[in-house]
Amino acid sequence: MDRRQEILEAATKSFSLFGFKATTMDQVAKIANVGKGTIYTFFENKEDLFHEIAFTMIKQMKAEKDSVINEQMSFQENAHLVLMKMLEFRESHVLLSKLIAEEKEMQTPVVQAVLVKVEREIVHYIAEHIERAIEKKEIRSVDVQLVAYLLFKAYMAFAVEWQVTHEEPLPEEKIVAVFRDTIFKSLHV
């Protein structure tokens, strides 16, 4: 297998396990079974390596989203499916969870920047879909940016933050129901 890929996989493993700060280049080199110098023939520096991996993660999220979207179905159904996929993704994607945790307990600027980028990207995807739904006249014309932001934040609130103040997580059905009954309902043409 090519060395570049091995390095990427080793680094992904390490970032997922220890986070950005606690991952050392020596460690990555050891896991990848290459000399440390080799890493620098493929990547500018640690940050560059990290960005490439974060970018891959974002691409994966987009791919997961696209695999679920069905142009035949309604905006509401698609949105529901995508939200569920995201929920699943967050739990399964160790790297993302680790980064969210790292950002929370120590403010690593590099990590913060990446997470802001992830947020932008997700909101952007949502906005695109809203835009398309408006064009298809599936939903009313609304301020796309704001509604996309609202959907994202509401989703994060129920799926992630809820647990903080109410020990048990909110069951998926409830999350889906409240979205259906409030925000989505209001978007009906």
Add this chain to the structure above:
Amino acid sequence: MDRRQEILEAATKSFSLFGFKATTMDQVAKIANVGKGTIYTFFENKEDLFHEIAFTMIKQMKAEKDSVINEQMSFQENAHLVLMKMLEFRESHVLLSKLIAEEKEMQTPVVQAVLVKVEREIVHYIAEHIERAIEKKEIRSVDVQLVAYLLFKAYMAFAVEWQVTHEEPLPEEKIVAVFRDTIFKSLHV
């Protein structure tokens, strides 16, 4: 003016300016123009003083809300007015913003506990009003807890978090409009 009140005002000033951890009792004493010992004749300790101030803040918010609420008007109109009041109240929320910032950058357990309490309290108020509106058949029957939580989180997202990723704050009219067009709209009976 009575000393207790002077101490409370001095402490409020200091907590708002520097947060809980960075506020020292010496400082509060100096601002309040009292000896440090005097503080301890009125308050058990720093935490107690802080709790009293946080509680006052919650009461103030409730008072502002009640001053605006008009039982004759519809839920929508009242909700709109309260939302506006809260937004305009933002400056006097300096303390709240400061605490949110402090909680984010260093995890002060005392601050975290207070913020959880504030959240609970506000969500509780919102829930009460929703409940009443449902009884009056002004709005559809919905999961009161979840909708109250959604309203609170959406408000915080637009009024507080928006600035983090989009340097400029979101103008009030836009915030009001998006609430009107999405969540409130969906609650129509």
Add this chain to the structure above:
DNA sequence: AATTGACCATAATGGTTTTTTGGTCATTTC
């Protein structure tokens, strides 16, 4: 030409001293 790991400057760590701070209480004040 690609790979490597000893090497270096810098940053992080950890242990220790110094300073600050929450809280007390004997003394002072009114």
Add this chain to the structure above:
DNA sequence: GAAATGACCAAAAAACCATTATGGTCAATT
């Protein structure tokens, strides 16, 4: 004599500094 005070103390935080670890380089090696 009740209320107020600030010097005082133990404990916690900060500053300091020696030591280690780490990101990144590059002459030697494959």
